[in-house]
Amino acid sequence: MTENEMTSNDSTEPTPTTETAASSPDPSGDPLIEQSIDVEGTDATAGETGKPVIESSDLNVFYGETQALQSIDLAIPEKQVTAMIGPSGCGKSTFLRCINRMNDLIDAARVEGDLYFEGKNVYDADVDPVALRRRIGMVFQHPNPFPKSIYDNVAYGLRIQDQTENIDEKVETALKRAALWDEVKDQLDKSALDLSGGQQQRLCIARAIAVDPDVILMDEPASALDPIATSKIEDLIEELAEEFTVVIVTHNMQQAARISDKTAVFLTGGELVEFDDTDKIFENPDSQRVEDYITGKFG
């Protein structure tokens, strides 16, 4: 992680990704797109944006007395990769955990404002966070497979949702989509803890996608991995965006530039400074602070 960060800080002109347009075939006539134009920093490029599947409006998060997020307005397009970058403690992970209400598990966390998933405010009283998390999967910073077999890890979500029909098939499909099948197909009964870190993380991705969620949240999924495993995860994320909406938090700016369609830049204090197409953020950001951060002048 630090290695990659260093290199990205050193290079003054990060290479932007070139295939943004490929994964956004949505017609520009969709009325929902208009909403995304209102979002801070979004400019005329809205035409190639997918319709927003997650939208926050004046979202504030507090941990006790400390405010971790300051009035965040953000619309995350469907079936694209949206990256959240920023220095440590800038609130990007906090935002991610607001989306599937993982912050509920922290007693001191308090959320104010609105966050919509497919038009429904997930903080409404009638929303069941358990059901919400079945629609919005999550992959964590450190690979955290259960101390069970490879098969049982992938089957876990299916089993708790009683989707046990054709479970073998679903497990196989998930492992294939996570680009892990060829490596593990002969050892599905082996403990997941015997896999390498990179394999474990792809297993965690397989576990998340086995239940066919709409959105996959990734909290620095490659930061604990070596460069080769990281590049496999990055390739995988780009493929996943064909079927899922991917939101990824990363410390690694080059990674964000390589794999994301949209980039949100959070800066210290829990402020969303700029949100735009990744190309724009990395080539010509509106905000001087963002440019300073991207070029490694601070952060």
Add this chain to the structure above:
Amino acid sequence: MSTETPRPDITSRPTGRAARERMYRYVLLLCAAASILVTVSIVVLLARDAITFFTLVNPVDFFTGTEFLISRNVYGLLPLLSGTLLVTVISAVIALPTGVAAAVYLSEYASDQMRSVLKPGLEILAGIPTVVYGIFALVYVTPFLQAIGLPVNTFNILSASIMVGIMIIPMVSSLSEDAMSSVPDSLRQAGYGMGATKFEVTTGVVVPAAASGIFSSFILALSRAIGETMIVVVAAGSRPRMLNLSDPLANLFQGYQPMTAAMVQINSADSVSQLGFTSLFAIGLTLFVITFLLNLLSNRIAARYREEYE
């Protein structure tokens, strides 16, 4: 500055330091070895007297005999084993589920405030002298069982076993809680992230991940129940009896004499033959072997458990 502070001469070595260091080493070794020496000598002495016994009584007769009557010089282990088995099984039925449930509550559900009340409470339970449990069984549990209509004798294995079970609950709950608390939080997060409820995370993730720790707490608790003496001496009666397999339920209501209780009785009897006295060691050795094997098994399981998160 460097001229004012004398620099230690690296070739100087105070006289006698090596000898002192050696002495510390041996004193510490002696302390560490003392417990092993005591254990070994106990085993050797147990074995020696047990061998005396087995030269006079055929081991096959001892291990398969269905009658234990010192007055008639009949030494069959099975009636004593029946009592031990009953105590172990009944107390396990009571303590294992309750202990694990308590551990789950403490580790996963309890607020900090609740935990700060419950944990010391359980520790107090573990600190009660076992003779108190025994008297409680005799004076309160047995009359209570009679009051709810169970046909229990004054001395019966059920009330003794209930108290043994209550006695070992803290052992199960505290060791199981340790095992569950050491399950990394990232696994719980993974479970919640998959849309699992708290109960699903607890039963499907935390408990399986802590399974070997929980299992090893079971075994330690069982070997504690097998070795428990005072409660059964006070409340289970003093009659060795064979397990009645045709009417299992009736077994619960009668008095039994487990191995430990029999040993106490032999030891405190007014007059006992030389053979009767050496039978003490044969029973003791058997008991030791059983609990030793169980502890060995528990260590094995615990070792495997530690490996899991390395």
